Amino acid sequence: MTIDRNARxxxxxxxxxxxHLTIDTPDVGREARPGQFVMVKVGDGPIPLLRRPLSIHDAGKDGIELFFKVSGQGTEILSRKKPGDSLDLIGPLGKGFTVSDAMKGKRAHLVGGGRGIAPLFFLARELGARGVRTAVFYGGRRLADIPLRDKFDKAGIELLCSTDDGSFGFAGLVTELVGRELAKTKPDIIHACGPDAMMKALAALAAKHGVPAEFSLESIMGCGIGACWGCVHRIRNESGDGWTKICEEGPVFPGERILWPE
Ligand SMILES: Cc1cc2nc3c(=O)[nH]c(=O)nc-3n(C[C@H](O)[C@H](O)[C@H](O)COP(=O)(O)OP(=O)(O)OC[C@H]3O[C@@H](n4cnc5c(N)ncnc54)[C@H](O)[C@@H]3O)c2cc1C
Ligand code: FES
Known part of the structure; x- marks a missing residue:
């Protein structure tokens, strides 16, 4: 973990x-693994006080990329930054998706809903580099909610899009699209990130088809480093079901360990 107060x-x-931000922060870039996140101080002054968690969208020796949707005060402040501005961030944090050389030749479905697509570009690249046959399912409410289509296409990553209103790709929920594909081809693993309702439905689908799945959970985070208990989620542990700090033990968990909210 690096504290970089002078990322650019x-x-x-x-x-x-x-x-989409490209940030020069070489130490964070070199350490980063798919599914990890950074805590970003969005303002120059004390308000807002808390850093905001954002997934690492891509990483390399020079730094990282972030992809986010403006959803409140913090992300709105971040969206007004200009090239050359300095940024204060901590990361990489958390435990990411499973990526290993043993997956060579296997098939993975990556499923992203809306801004949940953020960590899946880095993951798709890293899996592809290990010889994993990867298909990305990218869903949004409408065409404007799936802006990274060209980026995946240009990177040569197989992409299947869906929109709820039918304005692009499959008309319907991304989980329906995944369900159709599962009926034809069964992957060895599913990795997903998106709204809770999407991931809960996908967890049921994966279980029905007997496919292991990993989910990147979201929670409001106060610290990102295990100190505040602000991010707890109910997770099955060896000792039973318990409230677990997802910043520390996650944010990625296997489907069978997650107790989805009713
Ligand atoms: C590990 C992790 C990785 C994330 N990665 C990304 C990413 O790559 N791209 C992206 O767009 N977003 C991501 N998020 C969500 C992002 O952190 C929140 O959207 C952001 O913190 C909201 O801050 P804000 O100040 O703009 O909004 P606020 O003004 O703080 O809140 C606006 C609204 O968003 C809700 N909210 C606040 N924080 C969260 C949260 N963490 N999850 C869900 N709802 C929240 C609030 O309840 C409120 O309704 C991630 C969250 C986590 C936990
Ligand atoms: S965000 Fe503080 S303990 Fe997880």
Whole structure:
């Protein structure tokens, strides 16, 4: 874990409320693994006090990329940064998705809903580099909610899109699209990130088809490093069902360990 108070914003792009940042922060970039996140201090002053958690969208020797949707005060402040601005961030944090050389030749379905697509680009690249046959399912309410389509296409990653309103790709929920594909081809693993309702439905689908699945959970985080208990989620542990700090033990958990809220 690195505390970089002098990370530098190299580039910022946006599609409506969705923003993509390229940040020079070599130490964080070199350490990062898919599914990990950073805690970003969004303002220059004391307000907002708490850092905001954002998944590492991609990483390399020079730094990291982030992809986020403006959803409140903190992300709105972050969206107004300019290239050359300095950023204060801590990371990489948490435990990410399972990526190993033993997965060579296997098939993985990656499922992202809306801003939940953020960690799946890095994951798709790392799995692809290990010879895993990867298909990304990218769902949103409408066409404007799936702005990273071209990025996946250009990277040569197999992409299947869905929109709830039918404005692009499969018309319906991304879980329905995954369900159709599961009836044809069974992957060895599913990795997912998105709204709780999407992930809960996907967990049921994966269990029905007997496919192991991993989910990146979201929670409001106060510290990101296990100190505040702000991020707890009910997770099955060896000792039973318990409230677990997802910043420390997660945010990625195997489906069978997650107790989804009713
Ligand atoms: C590990 C992790 C990784 C994340 N990665 C990304 C990412 O890559 N891209 C992205 O767009 N978002 C991501 N999020 C969600 C992001 O952290 C929140 O959207 C952000 O903190 C909201 O801050 P804000 O100040 O803009 O909104 P606030 O003003 O704090 O809140 C606005 C609304 O969002 C809700 N909210 C606040 N924090 C969260 C949260 N953590 N999860 C769900 N709802 C929240 C609030 O209850 C409120 O309704 C991630 C969250 C976690 C825990
Ligand atoms: S965010 Fe503070 S303990 Fe997890």
């Amino acid at each position: 914003l190299r580039d910022i792009r946006n599609w409506g409320d969705y923003f």
